[in-house]
Amino acid sequence: MKMKPTDFCRRPAGKRLLTAVSWVLATLALPAAAVTQIDATSEIHLNVHQGRMLQLDEVPDSVLVADPEIASFELPSPGNVFVYAKTVGTTTLYAMDADGQVISAIRLVAEHDLAALKERLRREFPDAQIQLEASVPSGVIVRGSVETPQDAKKVIDSVQAWIGSSGGAGGSGGGGGQGGGAGGSGGGGGSGNAQPGSSTTSPNVVNQLKVRTPSQINIRVRVVEVSRKLTHELGFNWDASLNRGGNSFGFGSGALTDFFSATSNTFTREGGSGMLGYSSTGSDGSLSTLLSAMNSQGLASVLAEPNLTAMSGETAAFAAGGEVPIVLVTGNSISIDYKSYGVILRMTPTLLSGNRISLHIAPEVSELTSVGSVQLEGGSTIPALTVRRADTTVELASGQSFALAGMLRSSNSQTVDGVPGLSSIPVVGRMFEKESTSSEETELVIIATAYVVAPVSAGQLQTPGSGVKMIDAVTPEFGAAGYLY
Template sequence: AAQAGRLLQLPKVAAKVLVADPKVASYQVPGPGSVFVFAEGAGTTTLYALDAQDQVIAAIRVIADYDLDALSKQIAAEVPGSKVEFGPSSGKGLIVRGTVRTPQQARQVINAVEAYLGSPSSSPNGGGGGGGSDGPRVVNQLKVELSAQVNLSVRIVEVSRSLTSELGLNWEATLKNGNYFFRSSGGLFDATTGLFSGGSAINAVAGGFHRYGSTTVGGLLTALSEDGLATVLAEPNLTAMSGETAGFAAGGEVPIVIITNNNVTIEYKQYGVIMRMTPTLLSPNRISLHVAPEVSDLSDEGAVMLEGNVIPAFKVRRADTTVELASGQSFALAGMLRSNINQQVTGVPGLRSIPGIGRLFETHKGNQEDTELVIIATANVVEPTTPSALQTPGRGIRALDAQLPSQASAGYLY
């Protein structure tokens, strides 16, 4: 078997030992009349032992096969519930067939086979490249029983930090416990009781925060948005196969001039709200999710001038995290702050232009606006549906339905 060895006795003392294909077998000479043959990989080759006169004293045919029984037992122990079979492939590789429950189990099976063969990569579904022209190739023909699509619903909100600080809003408590607290003229409000510390009901607050949704973070952000304390930047809805990456971008692209050795090239840099997510299905109801949101704006601060061209700077707030949650659960990110300082200079026309004393007739006003980025995402395991299960906008109105064919195009809006 491949990766196994055997000690052979020779009829005479060997002066030389030759192997036709070193990739299939190698050898060591532990003593004058013996040779140890080690199977490097699957295949067939011949080993020759020569005496001092270069006469052949032994010609040994070496046939090495993979120990598939041992490999099957190893996979059954490492990946319970999998049903895997192996078949020969070109390039001394293996075709892996069978069924597994999740994409993660499929990856575990392929990793185990690659480790056994010493192959650095696999070919999915019989296509693509393999482990190279010199190494064995693993052809992945495994079938995954579970749905491998994950939908991520995201809400990216920019919250006025100065106003929420006045209300006593505690984001740490909000994101940790699901309840939210804020301070107003009536005292400290607790969402679990609906009362302020002074005993006032929420609708009795004058000039303060007078509206709230449910005791969830999403309901809180909706209430903040309705009262002008928050701005919804984007609400992307992404769906991706397990192990694949989905992306979303809302904003624009700015040209960046790059001059190298008198050659001018233009590259476009994205800015705005950018979102990328990579889900991995761990079980029928468990998701590992890698999320990388980014919110950026153009800024004059830090911009540079290059041969008459202005290269803008960017203010970026970025997060990169991996979470594990059940299907239907949500998670939230906060703490990405931004501070904008605006200054306005006003003065008496004419007098403010007098040299030396003009500044006495000027008024300087400064305004600092602090905002915080809050991101809430909900992940769900989803399955494809039929066109009949999708409702076209306007469907259900009999007067309109009678004028259309029974199977209207999904893109036909009326």
């Protein structure tokens, strides 16, 4: 190993003597246990930002450290070396005689003070059971169990903050040094940011904590197929329906332009009879009322209303529809596979901090169609599927809702009406027929609401009629309608 001439520069005798005297006084103030007697080859473990006095078997002529960014040293007195751990890592300290022969090779291992960190975590989280283990090169493995996911995040944040404060390293430090007799020093600190290729690494925490009470998330989903008349002619905005504020809505038997004011963007009751008025404040109940109103007026059709509960990080699935057989011919063998269609929903909720939920949702709505179907030999037909699907991840708070829209479907139909008897006369029968073509465009809207829930006792879950019994001749008569409440 080649060293620069400046790595072994000697101090003037006066400065060496002054340094020796100061370090001797510091050494005398140390307890006996603070000085470690070491062999020619030893391994010393140090906590970061802590030092130790080492006593060598022989008085070295020069001392150097392989990586001065991990540890530094001083020579306070003949045969004694004070080492100081600067950052997490492993390096080697060499002591040599006047002939350049190595008389001691000491392996220095700088580690995080896990005992102090564990004590701090014990005070902050008395109900948690936490074990810490050092990992290569400068990380910490956190094991054990905590009560909630929020506690787990707080534990990991505390460990990361501790490692960041104790394991941060400066940049290029001083090189190895030399000292003869009682003086000399080496491994000065230096300043600046760590350079690429240095021994310092970013804090690395491996989270292996287990949550004793896994969080459960309830997801209420409503899959609705809405006529495009609602958005084209009424100018309905799904985003606005989920926000708090004054939405107004209405239906009537007259024309849409008769009871909708374009200037004030409101509905009135002057345009027709039998109209249904609706006002939204953004709550879930108001949204459900809105969907029910649209369903009763034929402007929307509720395809599915699943109510699923899943553990945080687990996937919940829902399917409502059917399966169509698909014939597979391979050589001389025939097999049948089944393809699902209808409303298919897969959701994966993950509980974040502060009761916020990350929800990955993948809905799919499909139906059979003759367009694109396959005709097989023998007259069998394999129908095709029209599919509308989405795949997205959103973040929301417990109790909040979001809507997915924009998945359109267009269908055309043709009808022929005729006068019975006359429309069937050859040639002139077409004069008594009326042919009409209509097109319908619908939009698929998916509304989901997520809640953080917890298990409850059986007594807290009541079914309709629970606690109600008939009044008989023995039971005193009170209540109403012949029932005892």
